[in-house]
Each structure stands twice: as C-alpha cells, then as structure tokens.
Amino acid sequence: MSTIMPEGEDLQRAIKWISSNLEDNPNQPIFPLVEKAVFKFDLSPKDSDFLMTFFRKRKSEGS
Numbered sequence: 001m002s003t004i005m006p007e008g009e010d011l012q013r014a015i016k017w018i019s020s021n022l023e024d025n026p027n028q029p030i031f032p033l034v035e036k037a038v039f040k041f042d043l044s045p046k047d048s049d050f051l052m053t054f055f056r057k058r059k060s061e062g063s
Contacts, residue, residue, distance in 0.1 A: 014051060
C-alpha cells in the first residue's frame, strides 16, 4: 500500500500519535482522537480533514 505522507512535522507527529493510540486500543473512535490531535499539535482545519480521511480510509482497508 502506498501512502502519501503529508508535509509538515506537526501533521506527521499527529499521525504517529493517533496511530499509537489506535494500536493501544483499536476499537476507539477516530473523531475524538483527531480532535485531541488538532489541539495537541495546533493543526489547521485542513489538517483535521486530512487526518479524518486518512484514518477512515486506513480503517476501511483493514490496516
């Protein structure tokens, strides 16, 4: 699977942080994690949309 890695260190850190949380508890909902990451890493609304799409697609692909 090829994944486009977003530019921006904060967004990359948010992806790693969310991924780590999902590894610990894979059944938790994505939206609250993305919401926390937006504030934790000071992300833009565009970044938030990217994260939601990225993790929804990842979950639907079964990764």
